[in-house]
Every structure is written in structure tokens, then in C-alpha cells.
Amino acid sequence: MNVLPIPLKIKVPGKLMIAGEFAVLEPHHNLAVMAVDRFVYATLEQGSTNRLTLQDFKLIDLNWNYENKAVRVFSEDGRVRFVEAAMTIALNYLHEQGITPEPFSLTIKSELDDASGIKYGLGSSAAVVTSVITAVLKKYLHKNPEAELIFKLASIAHVKTQGNGSGADVAASSYGGILEYSSFQAEWLREAYQNTATLTELLEKEWIYFSVQPITLPENIYVCIGWTGKPASTAKLVDEILKMKVDNPEAFREFLDASEIAVEKFTKGMKSANIPLLLEGVRENRHALASAGDNANVAIETPLLTKLCDLAEQYGGAGKPSGAGGGDCGIAFMPSKEEADQLMHAWSEAGIKPLPIHVNKAGAIVIE
Numbered sequence: 001m002n003v004l005p006i007p008l009k010i011k012v013p014g015k016l017m018i019a020g021e022f023a024v025l026e027p028h029h030n031l032a033v034m035a036v037d038r039f040v041y042a043t044l045e046q047g048s049t050n051r052l053t054l055q056d057f058k059l060i061d062l063n064w065n066y067e068n069k070a071v072r073v074f075s076e077d078g079r080v081r082f083v084e085a086a087m088t089i090a091l092n093y094l095h096e097q098g099i100t101p102e103p104f105s106l107t108i109k110s111e112l113d114d115a116s117g118i119k120y121g122l123g124s125s126a127a128v129v130t131s132v133i134t135a136v137l138k139k140y141l142h143k144n145p146e147a148e149l150i151f152k153l154a155s156i157a158h159v160k161t162q163g164n165g166s167g168a169d170v171a172a173s174s175y176g177g178i179l180e181y182s183s184f185q186a187e188w189l190r191e192a193y194q195n196t197a198t199l200t201e202l203l204e205k206e207w208i209y210f211s212v213q214p215i216t217l218p219e220n221i222y223v224c225i226g227w228t229g230k231p232a233s234t235a236k237l238v239d240e241i242l243k244m245k246v247d248n249p250e251a252f253r254e255f256l257d258a259s260e261i262a263v264e265k266f267t268k269g270m271k272s273a274n275i276p277l278l279l280e281g282v283r284e285n286r287h288a289l290a291s292a293g294d295n296a297n298v299a300i301e302t303p304l305l306t307k308l309c310d311l312a313e314q315y316g317g318a319g320k321p322s323g324a325g326g327g328d329c330g331i332a333f334m335p336s337k338e339e340a341d342q343l344m345h346a347w348s349e350a351g352i353k354p355l356p357i358h359v360n361k362a363g364a365i366v367i368e
Contacts, residue, residue, distance in 0.1 A: 014122030015172030126169035176363035231328035286320035300325030
């Protein structure tokens with residue numbers, strides 16, 4: 001068994017989507033996502049009883065047990081369900097490895113949101129699930145778990161609980177850095193989980209749609225993040241965009257093609273440090289998303305998001321909504337620090353809150 005300090009403390013980054021939103025929900029369509037330097041912390045400590053504390057929800061010292069291959073947290077609060085699912089998957093995996101942990105307490109704390117409670121859309125449920133999986137595996141597994149193992153188990157737990165999603169947020173939390181990512185496809189993973197006898201067998205299967213590749217931010221490019229206000233419902237926006245597949249299949253296909261070209265330009269620009277190509281990809285993805293919103297009759301770009309993007313272009317860069325849109329964060333890429341500073345000042349003048357958020361190179365790691 002790992003000889004690690006007790007308590008064991010894990011730090012897991014949140015995420016921001018860069019390019020390829022919505023399209024990533026379709027097979028073999030890439031998305032760029034970045035891990036950010038805001039974190040969820042998980043602290044695991046062995047003890048005489050099983051306890052769970054979710055500090056942000058003020059759920060303190062809850063009892064839990066593990067019976068019949070399922071963790072049950074003794075609480076009526078539905079917000080425990082992601083942690084419950086993650087602990088179930090982690091303990092089932094350990095059980096398959098012949099490992100039975102002693103009782104332990106787990107404490108989760110997030111700093112992804114503002115201290116005032118404002119949510120920035122940095123992927124809290126995915127980071128929480130990843131933190132739980134990482135803490136349990138790092139503590140009890142006989143060898144250091146690879147990022148891919150953490151990602152796949154966290155994805156299983158997240159899809160099992162939420163039922164959908166691309167898994168890009170889980171990938172950012174697991175691997176860190178900036179990633180070129182294609183989704184495992186939630187429907188495929190749900191069916192594979194239901195039809196596979198063990199987690200070990202599922203992990204050994206080929207995840208036919210999934211791919212991930214790290215990409216490096218060129219030295220002479222600066223990322224700016226701006227907060228524009230309370231977002232619309234991500235789930236609702238996703239539903240409205242995906243309805244186009246039936247209601248307007250030609251427009252949906254045009255969106256997928258435009259997104260694919262834009263993301264390819266962005267990632268090629270990143271890999272070759274070709275700044276004009278990188279910025280062209282950002283601009284083209286912005287326009288692809290806006291056109292999809294128009295065709296689906298939903299506002300992906302709010303007036304402030306439009307202002308955020310237009311100001312980025314005015315100061316020599318390119319900007320777009322990050323994630324589903326409808327409010328929330330926008331992201332801009334600027335070709336110099338001077339222009340980045342000018343942009344963030346202009347954002348403040350326009351009522352957009354610049355966020356001191358940067359790329360976090362590491363995924364889930366032990367910090368104590």
C-alpha cells in the first residue's frame with residue numbers, strides 16, 4: 001500500500017473551454033479546453049468511521065457506508081450525488097484490485113467560484129468527481145495512478161450521475177494544460193458501463209471516440225478571461241442547439257463543418273506558433289457558434305459577450321464565448337502583453353470583469 005502522508009491532500013484544476021463547443025458532443029469532433037489555476041481540494045484521512053464533509057454546501061461530517069458495490073451517503077441533500085458516485089466507482093475499482101480500504105473521512109472544498117458565490121463556469125462537478133477519484137486511488141492503489149486511469153474512472157462516475165456531457169471538463173481536471181480533445185460520447189459510455197461486467201474490463205476496452213493530446217501555448221500569446229454575468233442554462237442551450245439535428249439538419253451540418261475547420265486552424269496555430277492562424281481559428285469558431293445560435297433561435301452571444309469579443313479584435317487579438325455561452329465567461333487571445341493589458345482595461349470600462357485566471361499545466365496532484 002502507498003506510504004503517503006496522512007491526511008492526503010489533492011488539488012484539482014477547473015477548466016475553461018476554448019474552441020469547439022457543442023460540436024464536441026458529436027463523434028470525432030475536436031474541442032480545445034484548458035485547465036485553469038482555480039482548484040477543488042480533496043483531503044482524505046484514515047479514521048475509525050466513514051465521514052464526508054462538503055464545505056461549500058455546509059454539509060459537515062456526514063456518515064457514509066459501502067455495501068453491495070455502492071456508496072451511500074446518509075443525507076437527503078441531492079448535492080452529494082456526484083461525490084457518492086465517484087466514491088462508488090473508486091471503491092469498486094479498488095475492490096476489483098483486491099484492495100479493501102480502512103474507514104476514512106473525505107473533505108471537499110472548492111475555490112472555483114467567487115467568494116461571493118458567483119459561479120464562473122469552471123467545471124465544479126467534474127473537478128469534484130476527479131478530486132475524489134484521485135484521492136482514493138492515490139491513497140490506496142499499489143502504484144501511482146496514471147492520468148488516463150483517473151480520467152476514465154472520473155468520466156464513468158460523472159456520466160453515470162449526470163447522464164450526458166462531453167467529458168472535456170474531466171479531461172482538463174485530470175491531465176491539466178491545454179488539450180485537443182474528442183469526446184468518448186456519453187451514450188457510448190453509458191451503454192458500455194451497463195453492458196460490461198467489471199470496471200477493469202471497461203477500462204481495457206477501446207474507447208473508440210475518445211482522444212486527447214496536449215498542446216502548448218506559444219510564448220508570445222496572452223490569454224485573457226472576462227466574466228460577463230450570470231449565464232443561461234447550459235443544459236437548455238445544449239438541448240436547443242442539438243435540436244437543430246432534427247429541425248434543421250443542413251444548418252447543423254454546416255455548423256459542425258465550420259467548427260471543425262476553426263478548431264483545426266486554432267490547434268495548428270498553437271502547435272506551430274502561427275499567431276495569425278491561431279487568431280483566425282478563434283474568430284471563425286466565434287462566428288460558427290453565433291450562426292448556430294441564430295439558426296437555433298438562442299442567444300449564445302449576449303450583448304456583453306459581443307462587446308468582449310469585439311474589443312479583443314479592436315486591440316489586435318480575437319475573442320469568443322467560452323462554453324455554452326448565453327453569459328458566463330469569454331476568452332481572448334492577444335499577441336502581446338501590452339495589448340492584453342489594454343484589453344482588460346477596456347473590458348473593465350465596458351462592465352466586463354477581467355478574471356486573474358491562467359493556464360494550469362498540471363492536472364490532479366498531491367500537495368500534502
